[in-house]
Amino acid sequence: MNTSTNAATVQFIGEHLLPGQIGYFLTILSLVASLVATFAFAKAFYAKEMSAENEWKRLANIAFLIESVSVFVCFIILFYVISNHQFEYKYAYMHSDKHMPTEYLLSCFWEGQEGSFLLWSFWHCVLGLLVIARSKHWKNNSYGVMMVLNFTQFCLATMVVGLYFFDFKLGSSPFVMLRTEMNWPILSRPDYLQLIKDGTGLNTLLQNYWMVIHPPILFLGFASTSIPFGFAVAGLLKKKNDWMTTALPWATFSAGILGLGIMMGAAWAYESLTFGGYWAWDPVENASLVPWLTLVAAIHTAIIYRKTGTSLKATYLFFGISFLLVVYSTFLTRSGILGDTSVHAFTDLGMNAQLLAFLVVMVVPYFTLFIVRYKSLTEPAKDDAVDSREFWMLVGSLVLFLSAVVIIAITSIPVFNKIFGTKIAPPEDPAFAHNQVQVFVAIIIGLLTGVGQYLKFKGTPGASFWKSMRLPFVITAIISAVIFVFVGIGFTEKGVGFLAALYLGTVAAVFGVVANAHYWLVVLKGKMKSAGASIGHIGFGLVLVGIFLSSSNKTVLSWNTTGINVLQSNGSVKNPAGNPMENITLFEGIATDMGKYNVTYVRDTVDKLEKKFFELKFAAKGAKNEAAKDSFYLYPDVLKNNKGMEGFSANPASKHYWNKDIFVYVTSFQDHSNEDTIQFKPHNIKIGDSVFYSNGYVKLEKVLVNPNAHRPEGSNELVLQLVVRSKEGLEYQANPAISLQGMNMRMVPDTIKAQNLIVNFNKVVDQQKGLLEIGIKESSALSNLITLKVYEFPFINVLWIGVIVMTMGFALSTYARVKKLK
Amino acid sequence: MKKTHIILLVLIAVAIVVLISYTGDLSSYETVGSAKQKPGKFLNLIVKMDKSVPVEYDPVKDPNFLKFGVQDSLGGKINVVYHNTMPTDMEKSERLVLKGKVQGDVFECSAIVLKCPSKYKDNPNANKNQPVVFTN
Numbered sequence: 001m002n003t004s005t006n007a008a009t010v011q012f013i014g015e016h017l018l019p020g021q022i023g024y025f026l027t028i029l030s031l032v033a034s035l036v037a038t039f040a041f042a043k044a045f046y047a048k049e050m051s052a053e054n055e056w057k058r059l060a061n062i063a064f065l066i067e068s069v070s071v072f073v074c075f076i077i078l079f080y081v082i083s084n085h086q087f088e089y090k091y092a093y094m095h096s097d098k099h100m101p102t103e104y105l106l107s108c109f110w111e112g113q114e115g116s117f118l119l120w121s122f123w124h125c126v127l128g129l130l131v132i133a134r135s136k137h138w139k140n141n142s143y144g145v146m147m148v149l150n151f152t153q154f155c156l157a158t159m160v161v162g163l164y165f166f167d168f169k170l171g172s173s174p175f176v177m178l179r180t181e182m183n184w185p186i187l188s189r190p191d192y193l194q195l196i197k198d199g200t201g202l203n204t205l206l207q208n209y210w211m212v213i214h215p216p217i218l219f220l221g222f223a224s225t226s227i228p229f230g231f232a233v234a235g236l237l238k239k240k241n242d243w244m245t246t247a248l249p250w251a252t253f254s255a256g257i258l259g260l261g262i263m264m265g266a267a268w269a270y271e272s273l274t275f276g277g278y279w280a281w282d283p284v285e286n287a288s289l290v291p292w293l294t295l296v297a298a299i300h301t302a303i304i305y306r307k308t309g310t311s312l313k314a315t316y317l318f319f320g321i322s323f324l325l326v327v328y329s330t331f332l333t334r335s336g337i338l339g340d341t342s343v344h345a346f347t348d349l350g351m352n353a354q355l356l357a358f359l360v361v362m363v364v365p366y367f368t369l370f371i372v373r374y375k376s377l378t379e380p381a382k383d384d385a386v387d388s389r390e391f392w393m394l395v396g397s398l399v400l401f402l403s404a405v406v407i408i409a410i411t412s413i414p415v416f417n418k419i420f421g422t423k424i425a426p427p428e429d430p431a432f433a434h435n436q437v438q439v440f441v442a443i444i445i446g447l448l449t450g451v452g453q454y455l456k457f458k459g460t461p462g463a464s465f466w467k468s469m470r471l472p473f474v475i476t477a478i479i480s481a482v483i484f485v486f487v488g489i490g491f492t493e494k495g496v497g498f499l500a501a502l503y504l505g506t507v508a509a510v511f512g513v514v515a516n517a518h519y520w521l522v523v524l525k526g527k528m529k530s531a532g533a534s535i536g537h538i539g540f541g542l543v544l545v546g547i548f549l550s551s552s553n554k555t556v557l558s559w560n561t562t563g564i565n566v567l568q569s570n571g572s573v574k575n576p577a578g579n580p581m582e583n584i585t586l587f588e589g590i591a592t593d594m595g596k597y598n599v600t601y602v603r604d605t606v607d608k609l610e611k612k613f614f615e616l617k618f619a620a621k622g623a624k625n626e627a628a629k630d631s632f633y634l635y636p637d638v639l640k641n642n643k644g645m646e647g648f649s650a651n652p653a654s655k656h657y658w659n660k661d662i663f664v665y666v667t668s669f670q671d672h673s674n675e676d677t678i679q680f681k682p683h684n685i686k687i688g689d690s691v692f693y694s695n696g697y698v699k700l701e702k703v704l705v706n707p708n709a710h711r712p713e714g715s716n717e718l719v720l721q722l723v724v725r726s727k728e729g730l731e732y733q734a735n736p737a738i739s740l741q742g743m744n745m746r747m748v749p750d751t752i753k754a755q756n757l758i759v760n761f762n763k764v765v766d767q768q769k770g771l772l773e774i775g776i777k778e779s780s781a782l783s784n785l786i787t788l789k790v791y792e793f794p795f796i797n798v799l800w801i802g803v804i805v806m807t808m809g810f811a812l813s814t815y816a817r818v819k820k821l822k
Numbered sequence: 823m824k825k826t827h828i829i830l831l832v833l834i835a836v837a838i839v840v841l842i843s844y845t846g847d848l849s850s851y852e853t854v855g856s857a858k859q860k861p862g863k864f865l866n867l868i869v870k871m872d873k874s875v876p877v878e879y880d881p882v883k884d885p886n887f888l889k890f891g892v893q894d895s896l897g898g899k900i901n902v903v904y905h906n907t908m909p910t911d912m913e914k915s916e917r918l919v920l921k922g923k924v925q926g927d928v929f930e931c932s933a934i935v936l937k938c939p940s941k942y943k944d945n946p947n948a949n950k951n952q953p954v955v956f957t958n
Contacts, residue, residue, distance in 0.1 A: 310826075383824045395829055402837040409841055413848075425866040427847035428921070428932075437840050583885040583907050667907035668881050787885035787907055 012179070014193040015088045016081075023077045023175035024162075026070040030121075031157040033067035036060075038150040045143035045234070060146065061132060067153065068125035074160075075122050078115060078174050082108050087196050090181050091115070091174045097201035103212055108202050110215040113334060113351075114174035117159045119216060123223035124153050131227065141243050144234020145227060152226050155358045159351065172351060204639045204649045210268035214261060218288065221258025222326045225291060228254065228298065229323035232316050233366065236373045241312060244302045249817035251302065251319070252532070255295045256810025262288050263543075263803040270663075270796075272651050277551070278799070281434040283338045286411040287329030293404040295322040297397035304390040304397075307457045310379045311394055318401065320366050325408065327362050331355045337414050387462065389455035396448040403441040407434065432494060439501045442544050446508030449537040450515030453523075468523070472515040479514065480507045483549070487794065491552035506548045512541030532816055536809025539802050546799025557595045557662070558584040558790040583667050583787045586616075587754055594790060596620060601786055602633075604669075611651075613637045614666055614786055618655070636665050636788070660794040669786040680760055680775030693776055695755060696726035698734070703772070715741040720761050720774065724752050736761040736774065749775075849921075854898030857924050867920040867929065869894045871913060875901065879908045892918065892929075900924070904931040912936060 040060030047053035078091065083105045087093040095115070096108040109115045128149050135142035162173025178196075179187035186192050231247040234240075265285070270278035279285060298318030301311040332338055335352045384391040410433070413424050427433045454460070454468055489502045520526060520534035559582065586592050586601040602615040613635045620630035636653040652665035683691040690699045702721040711717055722734040736759045737748040749760045760775035852865045875891025888904040890912075902920060912918070915936040922931035 384826055386825065391826070394826055395833075398830060398833050402833050406837055406840055406844075410844065423851040425849045425851050425921075427844070427849055428864045429847075433844060433847050437844075585881060585885050668885060785881065787881050 010188065010190050012088075012193070013191050015177075016084075016086050019077045019081050019086070020089060020175040020177065023074055023081075024173065026074045026077075027157065027161050027173060027175070028163075030067045030070035030074070031154065031161050033063045033070060034150050034153040034157050037063035037067055038147055038154055041143050041147040041150060045140065045147055045237075057143070060143075064125075064128055064132070064146065064150065067150070068129060071118070071121050071125045075118055078118065079105070079109055081175075085199065087199050088177055088179070088193055089174075090176050090178045093178050093196070093199045095199070095202060097199040099198075100202060100207075103209065104202055104207055107206050107211045107215075110219075111202055111206055112174070114160050114172055116215060116219065117156055118174065120219045120223055121153060121156045121160070123216075123220045124149055124156070124226065127223055127227060128153075140238070141231060141234050141240075141246060144237060145230030148230035148233050149226055152362075155361065158354065159358075169350065170354065205272060207639070208268055208272040208651075210264055210271060214264040214268055217257060217264055218261030221254060221261045222288075222291075222330075224250065224254035224257060225295060225323045225326050227251075228295075228319045232319040233369070236316065236369045239373065239376055241305070241377075244306050244315070245817075246821065247319075248299065248302055248306075249814045249821070251295065251299050252810050252817065253814045255292060255299060256807050256814065258288075258292045258295065259810070260803065260807045262292060263800075267800070271654070277554070278796075279547075281431050283411045283414075284333050286407050287325075287332050290404045290408045290411075291322045291325040291329065293400045293407075294318050294325060297400040297404075298322055300393045300397045304393050308380070308384070308390050310384060310390060311397075312379050313374065313377045314394070314397065314401075316370060316373075316377065318397070320370060324363050324366060325404075327359050328408075331359045332411070332415070337418060385459045387455065387460045387465075389452060389457045389460070392448055392452055392455060396445060396452065399441055399444050399448075403438060406437055410434070436494070436498060436501075439498070439505050442505045442547075443501065443508045446505065446512040446541060446544055449512040449541060450508075453516060453519045453534060453537070469515070471522075472511065472518045475514045475518070476507065476511040479510050483510070487549060487553065489548070489552045490555075502548060502552050506545065509541050509544035509548060513538050513545065516541065528812065529816060532809050532811075532813025534809070535812055536806055539804070539806025539809050542798055542802025542805055544802075546795060546797070546802050549795035550793045550799060553794045555792045556582045556790070557597065557792055558582055558664075558788060559595065582789050584790070585785055585787050587785050590754055591619070593621075599790070611637045611639045612669075614669070616664065616788075618662065634662070634664050638666055638669065654793075656797070658797065660792055661796050663791040663793055664788055667787045667789055680758070680762075680777045682762060682773050682775050684765055685772055685774055686770050691774070691776065693755075693757060693778055696724065698757075698759065698774075698776065699723045699725065700772070700774075703770075711739070712741065715739055718761065718764075720759075720772070722750075722759060722774075724755060724757060724759075726755055730754070734759045738763070853896050854892075854894045854900045855896065857929070858898075858900070861924045861926075864921070864923050867892070867894065867900075867918075867922075869918050869920060870916060871918065872899055875899075877908075877913065881907070889928075892920070900929050901927070902929045902931050904934060909934055909936055 037060050040056050040063055044053050044056035044060055047056055081089045082092045082096050083102075085092060085096065085098050091112060091114060092108075095111045096105060100108065110119050128146060131142055131145055131149070157171075159171045160173055161171040162176060163170045179192065186195055189195070227250040228247045231243040231250075235243050262285075265288070266278040269280070269285075295318070298315060301315040301318055304311040305315050335355050337352075384394070410426075413426065416422065417424055450472065451469075454465055483506060484503070489499065489506060491502055492499055516534045516537040520531050520538070524530060524534065584592065584594060586599060588601050588603070591598040591600045597618045597620055600617040600619070602617050604612055604614045606612050614637065616634045616636070618632050618634060632655050634653045634655055637651045639649055639651065650665045650667065652663055654664065655662040685691055685700050687700055687703065690697045692698075699722065700720060701723055704719040704721060706717050707719050708717060717737050717739045719735050719737040722736070724732040724734055726732075732752045732755065734750040734752055734757070736750045738761050739746045739748060747760055747762070749758050751758045756778055758777040760777070762773040762775045765771040765773050849864050849866055851868060852860070854867060854869065857865055857867060869892035872891035872893040878889040879887070885907055886905050888906065888908045889901060890904075891899060891901050893899045902922075912934070917936075919935040920929065920931045921933040921935075922929055924930070
């Protein structure tokens with residue numbers, strides 16, 4: 001704010017100040033309104049008399065309406081600023097540019113912290129309006145929910161308000177001007193806007209359609225966890241536990257959306273990141289997965305409570321921590337504390353104290369309240385029967401909860417280091433460290449989802465249970481056998497124990513799918529009305545099957561067996577880099593053997609956004625009929641990095657089959673911007689002599705005189721017949737020539753692209769002795785080459801289909817529960 | 823004691839065992855000096871590129887061989903071998919987190935995490951790059 005005096009004296013040309021001023025005003029207004037609404041809803045919540053309650057309710061609703069309108073308008077203004085390229089605003093300058101396709105303008109919106117906080121706030125307002133609209137039947141609880149929601153809104157509003165209290169900066173406003181934030185000399189010029197031609201743009205990795213849709217869905221998931229949390233807080237405060245029925249549809253909605261959002265992020269990672277998969281157990285991913293696990297656990301314990309009156313404490317705990325974990329993950333990903341362990345944690349915005357305060361004001365009161373009320377949360381003393389549905393549902397919920405505890409504990413290692421000053425780092429194979437634990441969670445959950453529906457609350461008659469399970473068992477056995485025979489589980493790197501666990505996990509997951517499908521079709525007779533649970537479980541089972549099949553059978557097609565590099569690399573087996581030979585080099589125009597395919601790098605093109613596409617032709621080997629060959633083209637691309645970074649980011653491309661994906665991305669390519677300055681090296685040679693080059697030798701076999709009958713009239717040609725033999729034993733022919741026409745001599749060089757060689761026939765040195773001179777040039781700039789990785793992911797579609805089915809299950813369940821409330 | 827309590831206790835015990843066994847897999851952040859004392863042990867180094875050592879990388883010869891020099895905050899230097907393609911922007915990166923082990927006199931690296939100052943913008947350092955403008 002050091003240029004405020006400046007601003008008073010200098011008239012800046014072409015600035016649009018109005019949007020920012022309105023934006024500033026509205027962020028402050030929404031801050032105040034959310035505080036008023038929190039207070040008013042609290043008063044209504046605690047009001048003893050009807051008249052007082054109605055008074056406070058009116059005030060609260062008005063405050064909330066003002067807050068919502070403020071947030072919505074802020075949202076529109078920020079989008080307006082970005083889409084009109086008003087680079088006088090720092091946010092537009094930092095996150096967008098003029099060349100951006102329109103659809104990515106939304107991604108620009110949520111690229112920055114301020115925009116994503118605003119997005120979160122936006123969803124809270126939408127949900128809050130829904131709560132008010134539907135609150136007729138559950139008045140008192142709704143006040144409690146709205147009180148909690150508005151307090152959360154207040155905390156979020158402080159994040160984007162951007163006010164200074166002496167030296168402390170509260171929040172970071174998306175409406176700050178570029179010239180007040182930066183100390184660039186040009187920004188004090190009145191005409192500075194004409195000098196700023198363009199913004200720094202959107203991070204290239206985020207220029208993907210998933211990044212348009214994934215953040216809003218994920219944040220809707222995050223925002224919606226606050227509704228069940230609000231119910232839990234209200235229940236604890238009023239010592240009333242009658243809110244589960246009303247809260248359940250909100251919870252199933254939240255879990256469905258959150259799960260969908262997480263998996264959209266996975267789809268983005270799969271399509272646009274190059275770690276070769278959809279899930280890397282990265283802290284940022286873990287932080288969003290963990291609330292989902294506890295939320296699903298909470299849904300199940302809430303159902304148990306409604307049916308039997310038990311699991312009350314667990315329900316309060318699980319709904320509570322689901323929301324608190326969302327807040328915790330916000331702290332983890334935005335404070336920069338994950339710095340050394342995560343590839344894509346956000347960097348520090350100087351708001352760590354504030355983020356920590358947000359976490360503390362949520363966690364401490366909730367747990368204090370929970371502990372104070374713990375004794376009053378009475379459950380029936382009767383023990384759950386071992387053959388009852390509630391018993392196994394609770395076991396499943398506890399397993400999900402502990403799975404979440406383990407994941408978040410591991411993810412929190414950097415926090416632990418910070419607090420205790422230790423220097424603990426993640427293990428050598430962090431993905432496996434998670435997998436070896438979570439595979440057992442998957443086995444247990446897979447089995448329980450299958451069995452659960454067939455058990456009855458309070459106890460199940462044994463005979464009928466086993467009778468109804470018979471068919472699912474048989475079908476599971478058949479499908480598993482088919483999978484093992486025709487697909488197999490090929491992950492042997494981690495030993496027999498883990499492989500056995502993968503087999504078990506696959507069977508359990510298949511069982512989960514089959515048993516639930518059977519339950520839905522046979523027991524529920526295919527009715528949609530109460531199918532939510534079955535369909536959700538089928539989807540979850542399919543997700544597990546997809547994970548097991550695709551991850552354990554992921555194969556590398558680009559094993560470097562071409563002979564081009566083998567000699568220089570030391571034995572690949574003991575290499576600490578794991579699979580160092582996964583990169584293969586392709587020369588333009590030359591087909592390279594890659595297991596099932598011959599792959600040719602056909603050409604590259606650059607589109608108007610400066611994306612460089614590589615055209616790769618994949619031709620399946622083995623088929624006799626050329627035309628019938630299974631061949632296809634893939635176009636992985638690289639995009640020049642923006643934001644002051646050099647280099648390129650690679651975008652993978654994949655060919656989708658019904659049962660597998662061929663996944664390819666470019667790991668490096670030759671940039672031919674440099675002039676070729678290498679000279680020909682002359683060598684004297686006779687017939688039968690050899691001349692060495694860096695990767696082999698060139699041997700002169702014969703000199704042919706006028707071998708070409710169609711040469712121009714009156715010209716004479718001398719053509720050398722050379723054999724180039726590389727160290728790897730590959731052989732090439734080269735035929736450089738001299739052509740004489742009268743007094744004009746013309747040299748016709750020959751190139752061997754695969755060896756980066758150009759051979760010239762320079763002159764005849766001594767005709768008597770048969771001594772000739774050839775020139776050899778070795779140039780890395782000779783041919784276009786790329787290195788790439790190619791993977792095959794079998795049955796990855798099962799995973800994506802599973803996600804869709806699971807989301808449908810949650811949707812059905814939400815719909816059915818909402819309908820019941822009426 | 824209720825059966826559910828027993829199950830809960832068993833599961834918590836399992837979780838604790840899992841977490842304890844996990845700590846066995848954990849590695850540590852080391853300096854170049856202390857890493858050299860522990861050859862063959864998997865560990866993490868936080869370093870920056872040592873610009874005095876030329877980067878060796880030739881995708882034509884071998885796309886899976888990268889050699890470069892690094893330096894930690896205490897000034898300890900070591901050469902690193904990474905059997906993979908060269909990460910984009912590595913030379914620009916302010917900080918590298920290397921995972922691997924010291925073998926002989928080089929650090930055999932299995933993974934590199936880049937910390938680019940500008941990667942996720944909003945970082946004050948990112949704004950050092952002023953736009954290029956022509957003033958008359």
